[in-house]
Amino acid sequence: MSRQFAVTQKAVLFGPERRLLLLENEAGVWELPGGQLHTGEQPVPGLQRAIRETTGLDASVDGPILNSAWEIDEGGAFAAVYRARSPTEQATLAGDHVRAVWLAPDEALERDLNSTQKRAIELAGDS
DSSP states (O other), X not given: OOOOEEEEEEEEEEOTTSOEXXXXXXXXXXXXXEEEOOTTOOHHHHHHHHHHHHHOOOOEEXXXXXXXXXXXXXXXXXXXXXXXXXXXXXXXXXXXXXXXXXXXXXXXXXXXXXXXXXXXXXXXXXX
């Protein structure tokens, strides 16, 4: 039996002040910027596209720092989280996001994020 998997990519996105970006969606959930990988798209350009579409930021993306998979409905989901950098903190929101905040990593960890995103922030550091 074949199962469908959604592939999502997120970024621990640091700005020039060494703060990272969190987005709040319409449901009031905080998350890291990113989105789904399109069919045929390479991972890094796909993540750069998703960041640009949701925040207006042109980010440079380093290697992945965390991968996670879980079951949803009758399929599954896979997320890859990367470390990334933006030359500016001037985000312009699009899509289903209503607020963007730039926070120090310890402040970001105080937000109501899922355990995968919190672990990614811990692993990302700011090196």
